[in-house]
Amino acid sequence: MISVVLLGAGNVATHLYKAFMASNAVTVIQWYNRTYSSISSFANDVDTIDQLESLKEADIYIMAVSDDSISKLSQELPFENRLVAHTSGSVSIHDLDKKNQRAVFYPLQTFSKDAELDFCDIPICIEVTEKANMPFMKDLAEALGCKPYKINTEQRQTLHLSAVFVNNFTNQLYRIAHEISDAKNINFDILKPLILETAKKVQHMSPYSAQTGPAKRNDKKTIKRHLKQIESDEHKAIYDLLTASIKKAHGISIRSMTKKNK
């Protein structure tokens, strides 16, 4: 049985707590947070503390705290040579105080406090300073039903950036479609199956092969009509830029098109 001490009480910490508690191979023996009230409701199920001096011995200390707190909190830990991991997509493993053995346990998923999340199949990006800890870190990920990947700091930071594109930016495109359709009294539900199918499609084919639509077809008539339909300058700029991006990716010369249009 792997013993875990959890530090922090944000979305990631809360989801990790639930996932660890649901696993037969892991037990959370203690949960620390600087502000006790955030974890007090769990006091019946786990040893909850707000003093670092009370930390028990465990196989791993997982710091699911904000990026800016990682370095300082790792320095304040009142022990040495134990295994300490952070869960951040962007903070270097070397930001952890070197008095302990260091690791990263970064679950690449979107966490909301309200939304229930199945940890099954979530990719966990793992990095260690001591090679010998790698099998243990993989076991920990697999105990949650997750898929471990060995990922160095630079790769992890690239994944974090990529995640902004496929998650935050994609979600903003959903938001824009919501605004555009709302303005014409259209039920947003109509777009939901398309949103889901678009995401499903790239599970088994590349985004490049999955591309369709007016930009990919170089259908100038439709593009022109769409730009005429869009009322907001901001939405127009996004339409222009992403249309150009699709054309470029699919080898449609923008210059030659301009010539033809004259």
Next chain:
Amino acid sequence: MISVVLLGAGNVATHLYKAFMASNAVTVIQWYNRTYSSISSFANDVDTIDQLESLKEADIYIMAVSDDSISKLSQELPFENRLVAHTSGSVSIHDLDKKNQRAVFYPLQTFSKDAELDFCDIPICIEVTEKANMPFMKDLAEALGCKPYKINTEQRQTLHLSAVFVNNFTNQLYRIAHEISDAKNINFDILKPLILETAKKVQHMSPYSAQTGPAKRNDKKTIKRHLKQIESDEHKAIYDLLTASIKKAHGISIRSMTKKNK
């Protein structure tokens, strides 16, 4: 039993043919295409023709042809006062020749020739010139297990535009993430669960509420580091524009931020 004559042999026509054939309430009695070779492989299962004069009488004629062919083909139909529908997201119902009763049957989904598609739950946008045909059109959609929505031409064109945002543009963001991660030898599989979860999230909450990430948090440090990580000017421009769009949507003043940064 509803009798359908299908015209056209593109992605939508082929998917509609399969879905109609799978339904117990609909039968395709004839399939027309100008180029016979595109439908000849179905000749054992359905009456396939390439001459409009051979068209049989049916409850509805569904023209799943390219936008530019709809008007001309509807004029060439050698009959009057029958029910004729097109399947386009952008063509007006009035582009159909008025010698027949006109309708639109627009399935809002992404169709690829290779990808199998479950018609179940696909929204069908329906428009009719004769009100009396509306219940029949709804029955036809429901016979496929689809959800019918009464949508006028302007709303349908808005949905077509919205679909470009949630499908083509979203897919291009996936493509960019693929490029960015490929450049650092990262397996794109790692991003796939996040892509799927992002789409699933907005099935039961609004994109506005679902938003997370550095732009929403106004996390300038992370945004600055991301922009430094991005190598392509095109990707940088997209990052900038969508970050600004998220900030605007969530009421983060861009001007006041600039001041603070000085």
